[in-house]
Amino acid sequence: MPMWPAPTSPASTRVHQAHSAHAGAPAQAVASAPGTWSIAGEHADHFGGIVVMGISELRAAAAVSPRNDGTIKVRFIEHTHEGEKQTDDSITLDELQERFIQQQPQIDEQGRTVIPPAPEGSLASRIGGVIWTMINRQLLSRETAGADVTIVCDVPIEAGMGAFAAADVAVALAMLPEDSELDHPLRARLAEVCTQAVDTFSSLPALRARHTAALRAEEGYVSIIDYSDNSVTKAAAPISGMLRAFVLFPANTEAPAQSTHIRGRNNFVDAASHAFGAESLRLLPDAPERVIDWLNAVHKVHGSKGQPAVAEASGWLHFYDAETVRAHQVARALRSGAWNELGSILASSQKDMVTHYGLDNAEALSELALARGATAARAASAGTSNAVLAFVPSARAENFAADFAADGLVVVPVVHGTEAAIESTSK
Numbered sequence: 001m002p003m004w005p006a007p008t009s010p011a012s013t014r015v016h017q018a019h020s021a022h023a024g025a026p027a028q029a030v031a032s033a034p035g036t037w038s039i040a041g042e043h044a045d046h047f048g049g050i051v052v053m054g055i056s057e058l059r060a061a062a063a064v065s066p067r068n069d070g071t072i073k074v075r076f077i078e079h080t081h082e083g084e085k086q087t088d089d090s091i092t093l094d095e096l097q098e099r100f101i102q103q104q105p106q107i108d109e110q111g112r113t114v115i116p117p118a119p120e121g122s123l124a125s126r127i128g129g130v131i132w133t134m135i136n137r138q139l140l141s142r143e144t145a146g147a148d149v150t151i152v153c154d155v156p157i158e159a160g161m162g163a164f165a166a167a168d169v170a171v172a173l174a175m176l177p178e179d180s181e182l183d184h185p186l187r188a189r190l191a192e193v194c195t196q197a198v199d200t201f202s203s204l205p206a207l208r209a210r211h212t213a214a215l216r217a218e219e220g221y222v223s224i225i226d227y228s229d230n231s232v233t234k235a236a237a238p239i240s241g242m243l244r245a246f247v248l249f250p251a252n253t254e255a256p257a258q259s260t261h262i263r264g265r266n267n268f269v270d271a272a273s274h275a276f277g278a279e280s281l282r283l284l285p286d287a288p289e290r291v292i293d294w295l296n297a298v299h300k301v302h303g304s305k306g307q308p309a310v311a312e313a314s315g316w317l318h319f320y321d322a323e324t325v326r327a328h329q330v331a332r333a334l335r336s337g338a339w340n341e342l343g344s345i346l347a348s349s350q351k352d353m354v355t356h357y358g359l360d361n362a363e364a365l366s367e368l369a370l371a372r373g374a375t376a377a378r379a380a381s382a383g384t385s386n387a388v389l390a391f392v393p394s395a396r397a398e399n400f401a402a403d404f405a406a407d408g409l410v411v412v413p414v415v416h417g418t419e420a421a422i423e424s425t426s427k
Contacts, residue, residue, distance in 0.1 A: 003405055004412040007079060007154045011061035012423040015077075015152040019063035022075040022088075023148035027063035028427050031173030033420035034059050034217075035155035036162035036210045037247065037380065037389055039238075039342075040349055041327030043262070043357060045227050046269040048280025049324035051209035052331055054222040054237050055417040056161055060153040062170035067146030070094060072128035076167070079154045081251060081410050089124035093146065096132040096201065099125065103200050115271075118263050121203030127151070129201030130168050131175055133193050140175060147175065158255065159247045159412055160381025160389075164202075165210035168194040169420045178427040187215040187420075204384060205263045219418045224331045228282050235334035237416060243339055244397040245414035247380050248365060248404050249387035256361040258383035265316055268308055281317075282324060288317040315356040322352055342376040342391060350378045359383045366390075373400050389414070 007014075012032045019027040035056035042051050067073070073090040099119060106114045119125070127149055134140040149171055155163035172190050173182075180186065191211040198206035212232060213223040221234040239245045269281060272291045278284040281291065295313055308316070326349050333341040347370075354360040362379035369377035369390040380387035392400045401411045 003401060004081060004156060004410060005079075007058075011059050011079075011152040011154050015061040015063045015150055018075070018077055018152055019065070019148070019150035022150045023065050023073075025065050025148075026426070027150070027174075027424075028065045029174040029176075029178075029425040030061060030063045030423040031170045031421065032059045032061040032423055033166040033169035033173070033214045034417035035159075035166050036213050037245070037414055038160075038207075038209070039222065039389070040330045040346065040378070041323055042207055042209060043353070043359075043382070044320045044323040044327070045207065045209055045225075046266045046280075047320035047324065048228045048282030049320060050227070050327035050331065051225045052222055052235075052327055052334070053209045053213040053217070053225065054239075054414070055213055055217045055219075055419065056155065057415040057417040058155045058161070058412075059417070060151055060155055060163060060166035060170050061423070062167065062174045063150045064171065064174045065148050066144075067148055069146055071146045072096075072124055072131055072149065073147075074124045074127045074149045074151070076123055077150070077152045078157060078163075079152070080156070087123055089122055091122070091124035091128045093128070093132060093135075096125070096128050099129075100132070100200055115267050118260050119201055119203055121201060126164065126198060126202040126204075127167065127171055129197040130171050130194055133197040133200070134172060134175060137189075137193050137196075139189070139193065140177070149174075156247075156249070156410065156412055158249050158251070158253070158385060158387065158410070160249070160379070160385030160387040161247060161412070162207070162210040162214070162381075164204065165194070165198075165207065166214055166420075168198065169211055169214045173420055173422050176422070178425055182422065184216070188212075191215050204259050205266060207381075214420050217417075217419055220416050222334065228280060233331075235331055236337070238334060238339045238342065238391060239414055239416065242394055243375070243391050244394050245389060245391050246397075246401055246404075247387050247389055247412040247414060248369060248409050249380075249385065249412075250365075251408070251410050253386055255385060256359070256383050258359060258361075261358075262383050264308075268313065268316070269320070281320070288314070288321060291317060315358075319352050319356040322356075323349060339391075340375070346376040346378040353379060353382050357382075361386050362388050369404075372403060
């Protein structure tokens with residue numbers, strides 16, 4: 001398997017022609033957003049933890065033009081190792097309204113909150129959900145009556161690099177009114193809107209750090225997003241000079257079927273936070289012990305149906321607590337230039353992800369990357385992808401990549417990217 005084929009022209013250039021073919025009219029606006037790569041912390045965001053997230057040179061671009069029939073029509077053109085793949089889908093704004101209502105929690109006869117099943121999701125539901133949420137969050141006019149949307153995505157879907165999150169952000173930017181001032185507050189609000197839309201309309205669990213990093217990261221830096229206070233700071237990305245990074249994944253394999261489990265764990269954390277009146281469990285003193293006491297009480301009063309086992313929940317809480325510490329250690333190592341410390345930190349994260357969080361799909365590939373000379377390796381998006389992010393000494397990088405490519409894996413070099421941007425508009 002060769003290295004991931006770099007696109008010959010920017011996605012934002014190619015999407016213009018693709019949109020004319022799809023919509024039969026020129027695009028009124030085009031925007032693009034980078035893929036993202038997570039170093040640590042991505043499963044602890046609901047806990048209030050820290051996520052360290054970088055951005056890639058690989059991007060998704062979106063072109064949009066208005067419709068007047070209440071329909072969102074989406075064409076998604078995916079760049080793969082085998083060539084382009086096209087998917088068409090559509091949904092109405094009325095259908096999105098119905099799906100939103102279906103996703104609202106209910107109260108049962110005993111006064112307990114009943115969380116609805118995870119949304120079935122679809123391409124149009126997710127992308128249309130971003131537009132619907134922008135309308136209902138007053139970022140778009142209530143008179144918005146549909147849109148043709150074309151997306152060209154150069155971020156590998158299977159790589160755990162946030163391909164769909166990049167598409168979310170690109171669509172949100174392209175849909176903005178022409179007079180919008182794309183400052184930091186608006187970027188932060190758009191990230192929140194994209195995450196809310198994914199939570200409501202997509203079958204995949206949202207990782208809000210991807211939306212935040214795509215909108216707010218700087219070239220050459222990773223974003224350090226602390227969800228205890230929602231602050232975003234930066235540190236030098238460890239992919240230049242002494243180290244290079246690659247994402248490795250087996251081609252044409254099924255994605256892990258863990259989305260429902262991850263969403264369920266997030267719901268548990270949200271319920272516990274609500275029970276204690278805490279904005280996040282990280283801000284709750286002695287959270288692991290107190291949450292387990294609360295869960296035991298819930299089991300005694302209401303039974304265990306719909307609730308995790310105590311031992312299982314205890315493992316999750318241990319992981320969240322330890323992963324937040326590790327993400328802080330990663331941030332400190334990056335800020336001080338101590339990149340040699342990443343190996344032991346990420347090894348501990350990978351081990352805990354398997355032992356306490358039950359996501360082992362990338363364990364074997366991570367171990368193989370380390371055996372072949374990587375200084376650090378960890379699941380790129382455990383539970384939703386089989387990919388691994390590996391950091392390799394620059395002197396060994398070419399041989400390392402060639403060996404995995406020869407074994408039939410897809411090898412994606414991780415290269416500095418730039419933040420999401422509006423590329424053109426004629427609104």
